[in-house]
Amino acid sequence: MDEAAALLRACEVARRGRHEVEPNPMVGCVLLxxxxxxxxxxxxxxxxxxxxxxxxxxxxERAAGATAxxxxxxxxxxxxxxxxxxxxxxxxxxxxxxxxxxxxxAHAGAAFPALRAQGIEVxxxxxxxxxxxxxxxKQLLPRPRPxxxxxxxxxxxxxxxxxxxxxxxxxxxxxxxxxxxxLHDWRAHLDGLIVGVGTVLADDPQLTVRGRSPVRPxxxxxxxxxxxxxxxxxxxxxxxxHPCWLMCTPEASESREDSLRAQGVSVFRLPLAPGRDDLLxxxxxxxxxxxxxxxxxxxxxxxxxxxxxxxxxxAVAVILSPKHLGADGLPALPGERLxxxxxxxxxxxGLASWEAExxxxxxxxxxxxxxx
Ligand code: AOF
Ligand code: ZN
Numbered sequence: 001m002d003e004a005a006a007l008l009r010a011c012e013v014a015r016r017g018r019h020e021v022e023p024n025p026m027v028g029c030v031l032l033x034x035x036x037x038x039x040x041x042x043x044x045x046x047x048x049x050x051x052x053x054x055x056x057x058x059x060x061e062r063a064a065g066a067t068a069x070x071x072x073x074x075x076x077x078x079x080x081x082x083x084x085x086x087x088x089x090x091x092x093x094x095x096x097x098x099x100x101x102x103x104x105x106a107h108a109g110a111a112f113p114a115l116r117a118q119g120i121e122v123x124x125x126x127x128x129x130x131x132x133x134x135x136x137x138k139q140l141l142p143r144p145r146p147x148x149x150x151x152x153x154x155x156x157x158x159x160x161x162x163x164x165x166x167x168x169x170x171x172x173x174x175x176x177x178x179x180x181x182x183l184h185d186w187r188a189h190l191d192g193l194i195v196g197v198g199t200v201l202a203d204d205p206q207l208t209v210r211g212r213s214p215v216r217p218x219x220x221x222x223x224x225x226x227x228x229x230x231x232x233x234x235x236x237x238x239x240x241x242h243p244c245w246l247m248c249t250p251e252a253s254e255s256r257e258d259s260l261r262a263q264g265v266s267v268f269r270l271p272l273a274p275g276r277d278d279l280l281x282x283x284x285x286x287x288x289x290x291x292x293x294x295x296x297x298x299x300x301x302x303x304x305x306x307x308x309x310x311x312x313x314x315a316v317a318v319i320l321s322p323k324h325l326g327a328d329g330l331p332a333l334p335g336e337r338l339x340x341x342x343x344x345x346x347x348x349x350g351l352a353s354w355e356a357e358x359x360x361x362x363x364x365x366x367x368x369x370x371x372x
Contacts, residue, residue: 009030010069099129151316151317155174161203189214194283247283318345
């Protein structure tokens, strides 16, 4: 395999990171030795190892003396993971072929002198296929808010929960074990998980990563205009171990804030424009300022409706369960039972692109409103 073919292959494997890496770019890496492909890797998940590190892990000691063909200039400073330039040097890579310069000002062009200083040959072979992988990344770089994924699980009759009976919530588990495991993989790589206060009051959820260790500290964020989150809720009382941030309006009760803070909860009072009660845009801007890049909004229906109405979601992940909830079901959006057939749901949501995947007995619909 020649280097041009290796670069195309690297572009192909890079695309496997789609839906999991945003707002990071999709990146792929192929290792060549004497014209033979010895390993490939791609950036699999936001916050996780970069493409080069994945490929070097596969190659092990065989990486020494090899050529690394990467779709994007390797990063040269420590970000969420170590610098790839250092990993390439440490593995004994002799030559690096790069398909595109990193548009991120933190890296742009810096890898080349860093690698050459270590005696590594660097060849920038700018490629349209590699540049195309960066379209979305370039749009997102200057944007002052995180990548936002709206996530919910819905029944075959378009509902997400059961209406309370005798004032008590009726718990219901819609997604099967495979979808449940996927949800926790997602959570492990997120910076934040957002819910509306209605979900806290109805479900008293934990919103933690279970069954694996989080790659990033997961901030559990509640949109709670008047601080109705009970200090005794699971969220507030576990704030010492798992960060819990409440977003409220400047008018929220101060004594309430005191009792929540005593539990270790962080309270953010957001300055809303007069007459506006919707915290979402300001909360997202605030999370960006706090350094959060990728967040998931897990409910409930009113929060999702707002997110969609204001076009504040970038992507959607919907688990479509074959179970029916019947007349007692609470619709996925207030007053609206969403279609359960992927194409019909994608059309109703107005997604620019989407795909469906089987997860056990469930289907997973993933899509985005971004036109790339
Ligand atoms: C690489 N290889 O596979 C990717 C790179 O937040 P971090 O630490 O994951 O770093 C993300 C930045 O690194 C991102 O903004 C982009 O400039 C670069 N992405 N670089 O060497 C990769 N995904
Ligand atoms: Zn890197």
